[in-house]
Amino acid sequence: MPKILFLDTEPYMFSTLKRKFELEGFEVLDETSTEQPDLIVIGKHENVLALPQQSEVPIIMLSNDELGTTQSIPSIAHLKMPFRPSQLMALARQAVTASL
Numbered sequence: 001m002p003k004i005l006f007l008d009t010e011p012y013m014f015s016t017l018k019r020k021f022e023l024e025g026f027e028v029l030d031e032t033s034t035e036q037p038d039l040i041v042i043g044k045h046e047n048v049l050a051l052p053q054q055s056e057v058p059i060i061m062l063s064n065d066e067l068g069t070t071q072s073i074p075s076i077a078h079l080k081m082p083f084r085p086s087q088l089m090a091l092a093r094q095a096v097t098a099s100l
Helices: 011-023 068-072 085-099
Strands: 003-007 027-029 039-042 059-063 076-080
Touching (some): 011 027, 011 085, 039 085, 059 085, 076 085
Parallel strands (some): 003 027, 039 059, 059 076
16 A cells, blocks of 8 residues: 655645545555655645655645746656646556656
């Protein structure tokens, strides 16, 4: 079961995505978890730069603005908001499969 960590997402978005990902077989970790995720989904652009640059964990950045400096970080995929949950699910499955 792949583990996914949502960081800095709005509470409503988190609860909706948590349910959808759990139904699709993902284990959703919260921000206090000490377990290593297989994928990180982050909702605030400014916090991406605080993540380790050499992380082997794939990252999906949700953004409703310009992507700016995160485009130069190779482990980050971008998904522009608004998006369909199915788009995020497809991107998440692709990222987890590629990292295995």
